[in-house]
Amino acid sequence: MMKDTLTIQYPDDWHLHLRDGDMLRAVLPETARHFARAIVMPNLVPPVITGADAQAYRARILNALPEGMTFQPLMTLYLTENTDPDDVAAAHASGLIAAVKLYPAGATTNSASGVADFDKVRGVLERMAQIGLPLCVHGEVTDANIDIFDRESVFIDRVLDPIRRATPGLRVVMEHITTAQAVDYVRAHDDDLAATITTHHLVINRNHILVGGIHPHYYCLPVAKRETHRLALVQAATSGDNRFFLGTDSAPHMDAAKQTACGCAGCFTATNTLSILAEVFERENALDRLEGFTSRHGPAF
Ligand code: NCD
Ligand code: ZN
DSSP states (O other), X not given: OOOOOOOOOOXXXXXXXXXXXXXXXXXXXXXXXXXXXEEEXXXXXXXXXXXXXXXXXXXXXXXXXXXXXXXXEEEEEEOOTTOOHHHHHHHHHTTOEEEEEEOBTTSSTTOTTSBSOGGGGHHHHHXXXXXXXXXXXXXXXXXXTSOGGGHHHHHIIIIIHHHHHHSTTOOEEEOSOOSHHHHHHHHTOOSSEEEEEOSHHHHOOHHHHXXXXXXXXXXXXXXXXXXXXXXXXXXXXXXXXXXXXXXXXXXXXXXXXXSSTTOOOOBOOTTTHHHHHHHHHHHTTOXXXXXXXXXXXXXXX
């Protein structure tokens, strides 16, 4: 007989965009309904850069939470070339932040204040390694001459691997991975490295964005790759390997900003994520591993 219920520990989302103001109030319940905690991305305009910024944003999030709902926002700081290592360490010591986010300058939505010269953040990264504060990484190079479908794998070779070698002990989460190369890189390195996988990258490849007309609501960064990569992601997510866990990258935008001549990047998936994941894991005969992916591997890391 088909089982039609599955009980799992309350999931967490290890990469989420909650935005601010009216959008925050609109989308927060969609996450709080299903998730106990989430790593909250700092790419507001202007970004969440200092401990004081994160403190204020956290208060706005809790204030937007509807009566009777519980949710714990895990705050992050947006790494810039001017980030003060002492401010980061103090925010960590007080329990305010759970991670620091690295955006290569210009890589994605609201990343203009990100890092262009990686030497300038060496001091912050070294301090993070000392205090055990993880770095969440948007792993794409931004060079105009690198094909958009190659930007993640090139980033691993040119930026991520050198940073990790130069900063022993730095704990890194490769976020929203989209390639077999990223899966292989995580598998090849035992300590201090993990990766999040989004819901949408488990179910769409680049054909879904481009075949039969352009589908702006499937466009996000890193952009979905070819089917072989999607299959590698499904394999990683459903394998039970605890270095892979859920980060939805649920990223709401107004329709007007998506459905236009130059539509912005981001897929809003908070509402339907868990049912989609259940379908993906069931198809792989791996429903018994869903809880690891949604609820256990992330907290353990
Ligand atoms: C995110 C957003 O809209 O803030 N967009 C996206 O395509 N994923 C930014 C990000 O996480 O890259
Ligand atoms: Zn994101």
